[in-house]
Amino acid sequence: xxxxxxxxxxxxxxxxxxxxxxxxxxxxxxxxxxxxxxxxxxxxxxxxxxxxxxxxxxxxxxxxxxxxxxxxxxxxxxxxxxxxxxxxxxxxxxxxxxxxxxxxxxxxxxxxxxxxxxxxxxxxxxxxxxxxxxxxxxxxxxxxxxxxxxxxxxxxxxxxxxxxxxxxxxxxxxxxxxxxxxxxx
Numbered sequence: 001x002x003x004x005x006x007x008x009x010x011x012x013x014x015x016x017x018x019x020x021x022x023x024x025x026x027x028x029x030x031x032x033x034x035x036x037x038x039x040x041x042x043x044x045x046x047x048x049x050x051x052x053x054x055x056x057x058x059x060x061x062x063x064x065x066x067x068x069x070x071x072x073x074x075x076x077x078x079x080x081x082x083x084x085x086x087x088x089x090x091x092x093x094x095x096x097x098x099x100x101x102x103x104x105x106x107x108x109x110x111x112x113x114x115x116x117x118x119x120x121x122x123x124x125x126x127x128x129x130x131x132x133x134x135x136x137x138x139x140x141x142x143x144x145x146x147x148x149x150x151x152x153x154x155x156x157x158x159x160x161x162x163x164x165x166x167x168x169x170x171x172x173x174x175x176x177x178x179x180x181x182x183x184x185x
Contacts, residue, residue, distance in 0.1 A: 059096070066129065
């Protein structure tokens with residue numbers, strides 16, 4: 001796990017995401033419903049560019065914690081070397097910034113592959129989390145020597161991931177009457 005010194009920028013990414021997300025959600029609520037929330041001022045008018053950067057920072061923070069947590073719960077022989085150091089964090093931030101700036105070009109040749117990678121990243125994250133939960137529930141912590149030996153937890157994690165996505169989609173369809181995010185009419 002990242003130490004406290006390395007955890008400070010990760011915590012800042014988390015806080016920035018929380019503030020920006022809360023501000024954006026409050027702004028959305030105020031735009032879609034006439035409620036008492038209208039009296040609460042927004043910190044600023046949300047924009048997608050800022051959402052992209054704060055979301056990317058949160059992705060770095062989440063991966064920096066999830067990757068070591070998965071490795072610490074799954075593998076029989078753990079690598080005592082830290083998964084992240086200042087140099088790796090700098091490289092990771094640089095790569096993410098390059099990707100973010102590429103997204104801001106809004107060129108379809110860039111957006112489509114990144115959209116596909118984004119979906120695959122979310123699936124990988126959810127499968128990792130649910131596989132870790134399965135390992136803990138089945139009391140199989142630190143029992144695996146390679147990825148092939150983890151076929152059952154990974155299958156369970158994949159199944160739970162797709163069940164959760166299906167349940168969310170069915171609930172959204174039930175509430176909105178559409179498979180899209182918002183009703184059209």
